[in-house]
Amino acid sequence: MGDRDPPTLQQLAIEGLLREEALAISALEVMPPMLLPAMFEVAFKNRQTNVLRAMVPIWPFPYLPVGALIKTPHLETLKALLGGLDAFFKQMDCPRKGKVRVLDLTTTDSHCWSIWAGTYEGDCSQQVVRHEQQPMETCHDSGMKNNLKVVTELKLVDNDTKEYATHLVWWAEKKKDSIHLCCLKLQIWEPCISNVIEVLKSVDLQCIRELHLRSLWIDDMAAFGPYLGQMRNLHTLVLEGITNNFRMDESQGLEEEWISTLLSQFPKFHCLQHLYIDDIYLLVGCMREWLRSLKKPLETLSIKYCHLSQADLDHLPQCLNLSELRHLHLSSLLLAECLGPLGLLLERVKATLQSLELEKCWLEDSGFRVLLPALSQCSQLTKVNFIDNNLSLPLLMQLLHNIAKLSKLTQELYPAPLECYDPSGLVLVHQFDQLCPELMAIIRTERKPKKVTFATRQCHKCFSCSIYELESRHCLCSQ
Numbered sequence: 001m002g003d004r005d006p007p008t009l010q011q012l013a014i015e016g017l018l019r020e021e022a023l024a025i026s027a028l029e030v031m032p033p034m035l036l037p038a039m040f041e042v043a044f045k046n047r048q049t050n051v052l053r054a055m056v057p058i059w060p061f062p063y064l065p066v067g068a069l070i071k072t073p074h075l076e077t078l079k080a081l082l083g084g085l086d087a088f089f090k091q092m093d094c095p096r097k098g099k100v101r102v103l104d105l106t107t108t109d110s111h112c113w114s115i116w117a118g119t120y121e122g123d124c125s126q127q128v129v130r131h132e133q134q135p136m137e138t139c140h141d142s143g144m145k146n147n148l149k150v151v152t153e154l155k156l157v158d159n160d161t162k163e164y165a166t167h168l169v170w171w172a173e174k175k176k177d178s179i180h181l182c183c184l185k186l187q188i189w190e191p192c193i194s195n196v197i198e199v200l201k202s203v204d205l206q207c208i209r210e211l212h213l214r215s216l217w218i219d220d221m222a223a224f225g226p227y228l229g230q231m232r233n234l235h236t237l238v239l240e241g242i243t244n245n246f247r248m249d250e251s252q253g254l255e256e257e258w259i260s261t262l263l264s265q266f267p268k269f270h271c272l273q274h275l276y277i278d279d280i281y282l283l284v285g286c287m288r289e290w291l292r293s294l295k296k297p298l299e300t301l302s303i304k305y306c307h308l309s310q311a312d313l314d315h316l317p318q319c320l321n322l323s324e325l326r327h328l329h330l331s332s333l334l335l336a337e338c339l340g341p342l343g344l345l346l347e348r349v350k351a352t353l354q355s356l357e358l359e360k361c362w363l364e365d366s367g368f369r370v371l372l373p374a375l376s377q378c379s380q381l382t383k384v385n386f387i388d389n390n391l392s393l394p395l396l397m398q399l400l401h402n403i404a405k406l407s408k409l410t411q412e413l414y415p416a417p418l419e420c421y422d423p424s425g426l427v428l429v430h431q432f433d434q435l436c437p438e439l440m441a442i443i444r445t446e447r448k449p450k451k452v453t454f455a456t457r458q459c460h461k462c463f464s465c466s467i468y469e470l471e472s473r474h475c476l477c478s479q
């Protein structure tokens with residue numbers, strides 16, 4: 001049911017019925033099963049928790065993909081759904097017992113709601129079979145020793161998400177003999193580590209595919225060790241802003257303890273494919289240890305707001321765990337001067353690399369030039385981002401000549417050439433307007449550009465950038 005489509009007669013009837021909540025609930029007993037999804041969808045949007053609580057126990061399909069209907073997690077709605085599951089277990093002898101086996105709070109795929117609402121335009125038959133008869137296999141426990149699975153992601157980020165997560169974990173804990181709480185993604189941004197540990201104790205750590213740890217103190221990290229090692233199906237690990245609240249001399253031991261705890265868990269992540277490291281000062285000089293501890297080649301390596309020493313860079317092309325890399329994102333980095341090893345790494349991954357971001361690395365011509373030969377061979381690239389590097393017009397022209405032949409590129413971001421700035425760093429608008437189309441023309445000689453952007457550095461007067469895509473947009477003070 002698209003929001004802009006005129007309402008169908010069925011929809012109008014359902015909305016009318018839902019205005020009389022008691023009547024709607026009593027009508028559920030006699031309502032044809034195929035009408036229930038449309039009614040559920042409207043009741044969900046209206047947050048009619050009494051109706052939702054009554055509908056879950058008689059849900060006529062094994063799969064209830066409510067995640068596709070959730071815009072913002074709402075605690076009262078969650079309580080109603082879980083209350084519905086409680087009722088489902090109690091009424092074992094009810095003549096109209098529902099079939100729900102999986103309550104999925106995570107899915108964003110709204111196909112089955114479209115099919116149920118009769119608005120799906122694809123091949124419905126296959127989709128109906130998949131969604132109605134085979135709930136998604138989401139975890140290692142798909143054999144389901146338990147009767148029912150609740151698939152979720154948990155965020156411990158702010159008071160609302162903490163309350164939502166805590167309630168769900170508390171409810172599942174009470175029912176753990178009959179419910180499998182399947183947490184696919186765990187996001188933690190929580191200075192109070194004891195709350196986190198409570199959640200970690202209550203969820204099945206082997207189900208977790210994605211873990212985000214953000215803004216934590218270094219002395220809290222050691223407590224994670226035993227739990228990290230049990231996340232054996234983790235495929236994405238995001239570590240962001242692990243900070244130090246101790247004086248340097250006191251924290252030395254803690255830092256070493258955390259690093260050795262973390263690295264000793266890495267070999268247990270047999271599925272890890274995507275590693276994001278953001279603002280972790282402890283990475284400096286340790287790249288070799290981090291990458292060597294991995295068990296399997298990475299698909300994504302993203303490092304932001306860190307410092308990579310020459311020793312770190314030197315190790316990159318030798319690392320077997322980077323040989324099948326598809327996404328290399330190095331942004332806002334202080335990079336060592338000699339970028340030769342980065343060129344060698346590009347050479348190694350030329351057959352697999354799909355996106356390359358070297359944003360805000362402040363590289364100059366001499367550093368960047370060593371990347372060019374390898375870059376022109378990365379034939380699978382679909383995205384490049386080189387914004388906020390200090391490159392001259394001749395170097396950019398050479399780069400674009402090299403890259404113009406890469407026919408799979410769909411998104412390209414380049415810095416405006418140094419010739420576009422006056423000595424104080426302000427943008428010379430006339431130069432910018434003249435040079436960017438000339439650079440774009442180089443790409444056009446080989447292929448039709450899809451999305452190409454040239455951007456200046458942030459203007460130090462108005463804090464905006466000048467952008468050239470198909471036409472120029474100047475920073476605020478040049479307009």
Ligand SMILES: [Zn+2]
Nearest residue numbers: 139141182207
């Ligand atoms: Zn699971």
Ligand SMILES: [Zn+2]
Nearest residue numbers: 459462475477
């Ligand atoms: Zn400006």
